[in-house]
Amino acid sequence: GAVVSQHPSWVICKSGTSVKIECRSLDFQATTMFWYRQFPKQSLMLMATSNEGSKATYEQGVEKDKFLINHASLTLSTLTVTSAHPEDSSFYICSASRGGKQYFGPGTRLTVT
Amino acid sequence: QQQVKQSPQSLIVQKGGISIINCAYENTAFDYFPWYQQFPGKGPALLIAIRPDVSEKKEGRFTISFNKSAKQFSLHIMDSQPGDSATYFCAASLETSGSRLTFGEGTQLTVNP
Numbered sequence: 001g002a003v004v005s006q007h008p009s010w011v012i013c014k015s016g017t018s019v020k021i022e023c024r025s026l027d028f029q030a031t032t033m034f035w036y037r038q039f040p041k042q043s044l045m046l047m048a049t050s051n052e053g054s055k056a057t058y059e060q061g062v063e064k065d066k067f068l069i070n071h072a073s074l075t076l077s078t079l080t081v082t083s084a085h086p087e088d089s090s091f092y093i094c095s096a097s098r099g100g101k102q103y104f105g106p107g108t109r110l111t112v113t
Numbered sequence: 114q115q116q117v118k119q120s121p122q123s124l125i126v127q128k129g130g131i132s133i134i135n136c137a138y139e140n141t142a143f144d145y146f147p148w149y150q151q152f153p154g155k156g157p158a159l160l161i162a163i164r165p166d167v168s169e170k171k172e173g174r175f176t177i178s179f180n181k182s183a184k185q186f187s188l189h190i191m192d193s194q195p196g197d198s199a200t201y202f203c204a205a206s207l208e209t210s211g212s213r214l215t216f217g218e219g220t221q222l223t224v225n226p
Contacts, residue, residue, distance in 0.1 A: 044216050046213070101162070101212060
């Protein structure tokens with residue numbers, strides 16, 4: 001149990017376009033989901049906390065207008081990177097909270113050309 | 114106050130040896146301490162976790178030792194195997210924060226055959 005999926009697993013987009021990443025909890029309902037960003041050989045950096053039915057809470061320094069988060073249901077949260085630029089290229093990972101524990105998705109590799 | 118310090122940054126162990134990774138935290142209110150294992154290109158997977166009311170927890174070859182007074186906890190991997198080669202992250206959270214995790218910097222473990 002406690003399986004979290006992400007789609008797509010990897011995406012390449014052109015600079016200036018937007019890309020949406022989906023995070024789903026497959027076998028449980030998650031009122032809270034988290035979005036992280038990870039650069040090579042670095043730790044996970046929390047970008048925002050997403051609560052179902054309410055606005056996401058962004059960490060300091062994360063542009064909320066650039067990284068749009070929507071938590072439309074108890075099993076789905078989406079991250080949209082708007083007007084992507086090469087510096088947005090990274091590994092994006094979501095997690096879903098269940099019973100006080102976080103279960104992570106497999107990650108999405110975003111490359112902006 | 115929210116930091117979690119992890120060491121070493123990298124670790125090389127021979128097959129069959131013991132791998133030890135250490136973490137120290139500052140916030141005494143933290144009440145949940147998980148360890149995550151991450152393979153390249155994958156999301157972190159929960160390995161083992163402990164709460165501050167116990168000093169040790171063992172699951173198979175993995176053991177967490179917890180020292181509340183020193184604000185330190187460590188992961189011991191007994192009989193290390195090449196398949197254990199991965200990056201390990203310690204983390205800490207406050208249950209009241211909705212399981213928002215503060216991660217350590219990560220340890221890249223290599224187990225030589």
